[in-house]
Amino acid sequence: MKKIIILLAGWGWLSGSLAAQTGESDVPYSVNEGTMIGLGRYNLASSYVSPPGEEDVSYTGIGLRTLNERMKLVSPHFSLQQILHVDLSMTQNSGATISAISGIIDYSYGYHYRFYPAENLKLLAGPSLRGMFGFIYNTQSANNSTAINMDIDLNLSVAALYTFYLRSYPFTLRYQADMSSVGVLFAPDYGQSYYEIFGLGNMGDVVRFSSFHNKLAMRNYLTADIPLWKFTVRTGYMNSLYSTDINGIRMHHFSHSFMIGLVKEFVSFKGKELKKKHMYKSAYY
Numbered sequence: 001m002k003k004i005i006i007l008l009a010g011w012g013w014l015s016g017s018l019a020a021q022t023g024e025s026d027v028p029y030s031v032n033e034g035t036m037i038g039l040g041r042y043n044l045a046s047s048y049v050s051p052p053g054e055e056d057v058s059y060t061g062i063g064l065r066t067l068n069e070r071m072k073l074v075s076p077h078f079s080l081q082q083i084l085h086v087d088l089s090m091t092q093n094s095g096a097t098i099s100a101i102s103g104i105i106d107y108s109y110g111y112h113y114r115f116y117p118a119e120n121l122k123l124l125a126g127p128s129l130r131g132m133f134g135f136i137y138n139t140q141s142a143n144n145s146t147a148i149n150m151d152i153d154l155n156l157s158v159a160a161l162y163t164f165y166l167r168s169y170p171f172t173l174r175y176q177a178d179m180s181s182v183g184v185l186f187a188p189d190y191g192q193s194y195y196e197i198f199g200l201g202n203m204g205d206v207v208r209f210s211s212f213h214n215k216l217a218m219r220n221y222l223t224a225d226i227p228l229w230k231f232t233v234r235t236g237y238m239n240s241l242y243s244t245d246i247n248g249i250r251m252h253h254f255s256h257s258f259m260i261g262l263v264k265e266f267v268s269f270k271g272k273e274l275k276k277k278h279m280y281k282s283a284y285y
Helices: 002-026 194-199
Strands: 031-046 059-075 078-092 099-118 121-138 146-166 169-186 207-210 215-228 231-246 249-266
Touching: 031 078, 031 099, 031 121, 031 231, 059 099, 059 249, 078 249, 099 146, 121 169, 121 249, 146 215, 146 249, 169 231, 207 231
Parallel strands: none
Antiparallel strands: 031 059, 031 249, 059 078, 078 099, 099 121, 121 146, 146 169, 169 207, 169 215, 215 231, 231 249
């Protein structure tokens, strides 16, 4: 009789454990998606397109950027983040006699390991793979009027997310920094035209290894998620630093932007009926 009671107790404990695990697995991981637009101040230069004698002259002006970001848990301690970023700027030299137009599009795909050191605080760290294409067009340069920038690199990323409450309304602050570590980039020689490279096939050393010795690429994000009626507004500041010094060509592209947009949290059911549709696990909140 004692053996039967022990077996029944063990079976009850095992069933309860499995039921708890099953219930936990029924709670889906949601996707946090934010889309923002921003306006800011830009400072750029490229010795490849600058007129003779003005290789180190900087161009300053206004730029517009958009950013789409998705974050999702893939396990309790790992999350996936994707960021698509586009910006366009129009700048002038200090005398307003020469103009330059620049554009950048880049995409990053990365994973973060998540730490939970305190209630409502999340610390994230991990790698991401990033690809970028950009250009700088000098309206007054007769030769080599356009500089093309292309690279692929491995980023190091860290972030902190903190949620606090004001009158029962949740507010979430986020700081994130992404920095390039190693990669490859497109870098023609000084004075080498794109006709020589692509038309005549004189590729030479146009694909070069990049790291901290010849390239700085870093972004800093500071955002706040604010609940307003039925919406969540994400507002913040972005600082972008990008500079290279390779093959005798120096360039930089710096910007400071104030951003605002909307956030949504959604669950993809993938054709599967979930028992707890009203519940979800967020990577962000």
